[in-house]
Amino acid sequence: MNTLFKGITAILPDEESGFSAKVCDIAVSDSVISYIGDDAVKNGFVPDRTIDGRDKLITAGLVNSHTHSYMSLFRNSADDLMFHTWLFDRIMPMEDKLTAEDMYYGTQLACLEMIKTGTTAFLDMNIARDCITRAISESGLKATISRGLVGNGRDDEGGKTRIEDTLYDMRTYGDNKRLKFMMGPHAIYTTDRGYLELVMEKAAEYGLGINIHLSESVKEIEDSIAQNGCSPVKYLDDMGMFKFHTVAAHCVQLSDEDIDILAERGVYAATNPISNAKLGNGFARIPDMLDKGVKLCIGTDSAGSNNTLNMFSDMNFICLAHKGNCRSATAVSARQALKMATETGAKALGFDNTGILKEGYAADLTVxxxxxxxxxxxxxxxxxxxxxxxxxxxxxxxxxxEFLMENREIKGMDEERIYFECNKAMKRIDG
Known part of the structure; x- marks a missing residue:
């Protein structure tokens, strides 16, 4: 299928300012952007359909670099709680009651919300095999999927089963080119060194990157210093984890040394500004990380702590929060936020041919x-x-x-069924 967006305002990469807007034609040939310029037809493009671009804006699809899709079920059910109370006393007990069907529909709800707000790819950490990956696969979105890995020692049978869940989904859904996989050790406070070493061995064996929560709260830092004699960042660096392609979610409580390590090792820091603020964990040192060259991307975290998966909200908040916190209107700019939410996010997920509007890149587009x-x-x-x-x-x-939504009509997902099943599940879990 050849699709032409005719005379549309496009946000294009710009070497000087990062991004600039231009009215142009954008041609899509099958799955790829084949032309960006003044007149696609005069340059030989033969469209099967033409879309009038007047009064429309087109941009690379947004990339959500950290979420937990199934937790959309928990939206507005665990609010105004400090982080460790939220996680251990509220979220985990509800997770224990989830069925595979619950998680399937919770994930479909997440995908539906992301599509409706312009996200085309996301990095997920989940808690089950098959049902979540199946829901993501059916949505049509691109995703890098990691099973949250919790374990104590190399011989922890539950921990080994969770690793096998990752490998099962890789084998089952490996033919879907829109899906990639990572190893997902949950955090240093839910795993020990022996288990993390096992995870790294498996990551090396299967050529996978690593997705982990890191330095999210003050308590995590204090506990790591007491138990390991150093910060969580230093602990993982000494272990060799950052030799892998690593996406570290949160990175709120960082020292100068931590920031230097992340920059030097090329770690992708997935900041979750709204979730971190809402759970009382504070503000990441985004301006300092930008100055040091840390690869920054943006995630929403789950709807259980954000409480949306709307990347527009997080782009807005990361700019405003740091301008206010730093008392500097230049602390984080709109162009920096958009790059985090598109190009850098795509690279964090391992999708190197998306995240910007450029000829030859995947036609992952938001209009x-x-x-x-x-x-x-x-x-x-x-x-x-x-x-x-x-x-x-x-x-x-x-x-x-492929249009996943066109003129606000969702393709291939039953919205009413999703809403019904999610409400039914939560009445049973928390009614």
């Missing part, structure tokens, strides 16, 4: 309707995305040239 009072006049579309868009201006989302 927004700009005819909203809050977006007019259209002065700087990049600023509009971070400072005035809500996310629900998104009208169409394409992955590999």
């Amino acid at each position: 927004m309707d700009m005819k909203y009072p809050s977006l007019q006049p259209v002065n700087d579309p990049v600023a509009a995305m971070c400072y005035s868009a809500s996310g629900y201006e998104v009208e169409s989302v394409m992955v590999d040239g």
Whole structure:
């Protein structure tokens, strides 16, 4: 299928400012962006369909670099709690009651929300084999999937089973080119050194990267210093974990040395600004990490702590929170936030041919309707995305040239069934 977006305002990569907006034609041939320029047809493109781009904005699809999709079931059910109370006293007891069907529909709900708000790829950490990956696969989104790994020692049978869950999903869904996999050790406070070494051995054996929660709370830092004699970052670095392609979620409580280590090792730091603030964990040192060259990307975390998976909200918050916290209007710019939420996020997930609008790249696209009072006049579309868009201006989302949503119509997902099943599950779990 050849699709032409005719005369559409596009957010394109720009060497000087990071991004610039230009009215142009964008041609999609099957799964790939084949032309960006003034006139696709004059340059030989033959469209099967043409979409009028007037009053529309097109950008690379957003990338959510850290979430727990199944936990969309827990939205608005664990609020105003400090992190460790939230996790151990509220979330984990509810997780113990989940069935495979619950997690399937919770994940479908997450995918539905992400599509409706312009996300085309995400990094997931989950707690079960098959049901979650199946839901993601059916959604059409791109995803890098990691089974959350918890274990105590190399011989922990439960821990070994969780590793096997990852390998099972890899074998079962490996033909789906929109899916990738990582090893997902949950955190240093739910695993010990022996188990982490086993995880790294398996990652090396299967050529996988690592997705881990890191330095999220003050308690995590204090406990690590007491038990290991160093920060969580230093502990994992000394262990050799950062030799792998690593995505470290949160990275809130970092020392200068920690930041230097992350920068030197090329670790992707997936900041979750709204979740970190809501759970009382504070603000990551984003301006310092940017200055040091840390690879920064943005995640929403789960709907159980955010409470949405709307990347527009997190792009807005990361800019505003750090401007206020640093008392500097230049602390984090809209263009920096958009790069974290697109290009850097895609690289963190291991998708090297997406995340920007560029010829030859995957046609993973988000199209927004700009005819909203809050977006007019259209002065700087990049600023509009971070400072005035809500996310629900998104009208169409394409992955590999396939519309997952077109003119706000979701393709291939039963919205009403998803809502019904999720509400039914939570009435049983927490009714």
